Amino acid sequence: MQHCLILGGGLSGKAAERLAVSLGFSAAVLSDSPGLDADAAVAPADLVVTSPGVKPLTSPLWQAAMRRAARGECEFLSELEFGFRHWPGRVLAVTGTNGKTTTTELTAALLSAAGVDARPAGNIGYPLSDLAADLREGKLSAEALPVVEVSSFQLERCDTFAPYAAALLNLESDHIDRYAGGFGEYAAVKRRIFDRVAPENRVYGLSMDSPSPRRVTLCGEALMVDGDEVLIDLGDTALSAPHNRENLAAAVELCLRVLPAEAVLSPEFRLAVRTFHPGRHRLEAVHEAAGVRFVNDSKATNPASTVAALRSTPGMVVLLLGGLDKGMDFSPIAPFADRIRFAVLYGECRSKIAAALPPSVPTADCGMDFALAVGTAREHARSGDTVLLSPACASMDMFRDYKERGDRFTEYVRNGAEP
Template sequence: MKLVILGGGESGTGAALLGKKLGYEVFLSDKKNIDEVHKAILVKEAIPFEEGVHTEERILVADLVVKSPGIPDTVPMIKALQAKGIEVISEIELAGRHSDAIMICITGSNGKTTTTLLIHHILVQAGMDAGLAGNVGHSLAAQVAENAHPLYVVELSSFQLDGMFRFQADIAVLTNVTPDHLDRYDYKFENYVNSKFRILNNMGKEGLFIYGYDCEVVRQRVIGQKLLPQAVPFTYGGEPDLQQAGGTACAYMEGDTIVVRLDEKVFRMDKNDVSIKGRHNVYNAMAAILACMRAGVDPGAIAAGLKSFPQVEHRLETVAVVAGVTYINDSKATNVDSAWYALDSMTHPVVWIAGGTDKGNDYTVLYELVKQKVKALVCMGVDNRKLIENFSGICPVADTHSLEEALAAVQKYACEGDTVLLSPCCASFDLFKNYEQRGELFKEKVRQLK
C-alpha cells in the first residue's frame, strides 16, 4: 500500500513512523521546510520525503493520504486527491485504526488543553499507564508505533475531527463551542459546531459523553437528539434537571463544593482546593473528575491529582510580580470566550493586552466585564482598528504594534496591586509564529523588567 503524508510536523512524522511499521510504502511531502528535529527522524528511519514542494506525480498515486490538520480541504492538492477518490484522513484516524487502547478524547473551543492535561496528570499520578496525544504531547501514531499504551488522553481540534471517520472515543469530553476558526468553515458557525460534535462518531451505548451544560449551543444540541452514549452534563450552577439533560449522572456546584455523581458514586471537593483557579478551571476539573471516575481512578487519587496539578503554560500563567504588578501570560486565549473567562477570573484592576489576527470576533460579550475589571486596554497588533472601535468608549485604549511598545504602554497604566493580563482574543500570526512564541517572548520581556 502506498501511504502519502502531507505535512512533516509532529503528526505527519508520527504517521510516517506508523506507516513504516505497518509495512506501507511511505512518502512524506511538506510544501514548507521541515524542522530539523522531524527531518532527522525521517532520515534516521530512511523514510523518503520532500520539502518546499508537493510533487503531484508522487502524491496522486497514493492508496491512502494522511494530511496535517493545518491543511484545509479547499487547497488544490486535496481537491485533486478527492477527485481521484483517494481517501484522505488524519493522523489520529490512522492511529485509531491500528490500536485497541482506551481513548479518552477532549475537544471544545476553550478549556480542552487544560482538561486534557488535567485528566492525564490525574491518571499518571494514580499509577496508570496513560499516553498523552493529539494537540498536546507526542503524536498518537508515533506512540502506537513505538511506545504503545493501554490508554490515551487525546486533545482533538476541529481540524483533526474533520479527518476522523472510523475512530471511536470511549470517553468523550466537549467543553463548549463558541465561534472560532470560522474562516475554515465558510464563516458558518453551524459548520464549526457540526465539526466539534464529530467527537461522538461511532460511540456506542457503553461510551460516556461529558458535556458543558452551561454552553447553550452544546446543551440545545444534546437535548435535541437521542444519543447512544451516556450523556453527562457539568455545570457551574446547581444540580441540573437530569431528565432534560439526558442522563442520571452530572457534575454541579453546592456553594463552593464541586459535586460529581456517576455510576452510583459521589465525589465532593471544595473548589478552593483545586490547584488552578477560576470558574473556567472548575469546569475543567468537573470534566476531568467525570472522565477519571469512569476510567476507574480512586476518589482519593482524583483529589490528590486536582491538588497537585501545575499551572498550564500560556493559560493564565503567572509570570512574575514586578513593582507590585502581577503579570499573567494567557497567550493561549485566541478567541473571545477564552478572554472572557480570563477577565472573569481577575480579582484586581486589570491592564489588558489584546490584539492580533482577528477571526471575525464579536467583542460585545466582553463589554460588561471590561467595564468592571479593566482600567486600560493596550492593543498589540498590526491592525488594531476593530479593538479600538469596540473599547475606546469603555476604557482608555493604547494603540501599539509590537510587544516592546505594548509593555512600554503598560507602564503608563499599571500601579502596585494591578494585574497585567496578556489575553489576546486573537490569533498570533500578524506579529508572531504562534501563540506559544507570543507567550514565550512576553515572559522573557517581563522578566527583564525586574
C-alpha cells in the same frame, strides 16, 4: 507496497510518516508550494493523510486529495484517524473551544494517580500516530490508555474514530476563517467527536446542556460525585476559577468512565486533584513590581478565553489584545469595559478589536511592535492593577506559537520593557 502521501510536515505529519513506515508503506511528506501540480502530486497515493494545519479552503493539495478520494481512487484521512486505526485499545478524547489542553493533562494525571498507564496525546503535542508507532516498536505497553486532545481540524477527515468516552467542553467563536459555513459548521465538526461514542459516555461541559444525568456536579465550593459524595473543596486546589471548574468536572467524568467510584474517591485521587497545576501560559503569574501583577495568558487564542481570564482576574486590568484573526467575534469582551483600565492593541487584527471595544476603553495601537505593547501596558498600570496578556487571537502573525509569545511577554516584563 501501498504508497502513503502525508500533507504537512509538522509534528502530526512526521508522526504519520513514522507510523506509515512502521506499517511497511512507502511514505512521502509534501506541503503546498508555488507552482506545484497538486493533482499530479497526489496521483500516486493509495492513502493520503492530512495534518491538521493544512487548510481545506486554501490548500491545493487538500483539494486535490479530496477530489481523488471522491472518485474512489484513494483514502483520505486525518492523522488522528490514521493513528486511531492502528491503536488496538481504548481511547479517551477531549474537545471544545477552550480548556482542551488542561482537561487532557488533568485527566491523564488523575488516571495515573489511580494506577492507569494514561498518556496525554493528540493536539497537545504528541500525536496519536506516534503512540501507535511506539506500540508497534515495543516502546509502549498495550495497556496504555491515550487521553487525546482533539481539535476540529483533526475531526474533519475521520470516519471510524470511536473513543470509549469523550468530552465536549464548550463551543465558542473560533477558527471561523476555516469554515465556509461559519460557526454552525465549526460546531457541527466539533460534535462529531460523539458520532461513535455510547450516549452514556458522552460528557458535556458544565456550560452546556447535557442530555444525560451528570455524575459530577458543583455544590457551592464542593465538587460532588454521584450526588452525595464530596470529592474535594475547590478552594483547596489550583482549579477554583470558573473555567477550571469546568475542566476538572469533565476530567473527573471521564475518569468515572474507566474507574470505579471508590477509586475516584480514594486519597490518592484526591491528592492528585489537590496538587495539579495547569501548564504554563494559562493565567500564569510571571512578575510583580510596584504593586502591579503581570499575568501571562498567551494560551487565550479566542475571545471566550479572554472573557474567562477577565472573570478570573480581580480588580482593574491593563489588557494586551491582538494577533492573527480567525474570523472571530470580539464583542464578548465589550461588557468588561468597566474592568479594563487600558487596552493595548497590537498585531494583524488590532483595528478589528478596537472597533469591538466601547469608546469608554482607552486604547493604544502599537502596530507590530510587541516590546512597545508590553512597555505601554506597564506605563498605564497602577498599583493594584493586573497587566494581563490575554490576546484573544492566534499568535502566528508575529510569533512561532502562543508559547513563544508568552515567553517574550515574560522576558519583557521581567527585564523592564519600556515604550
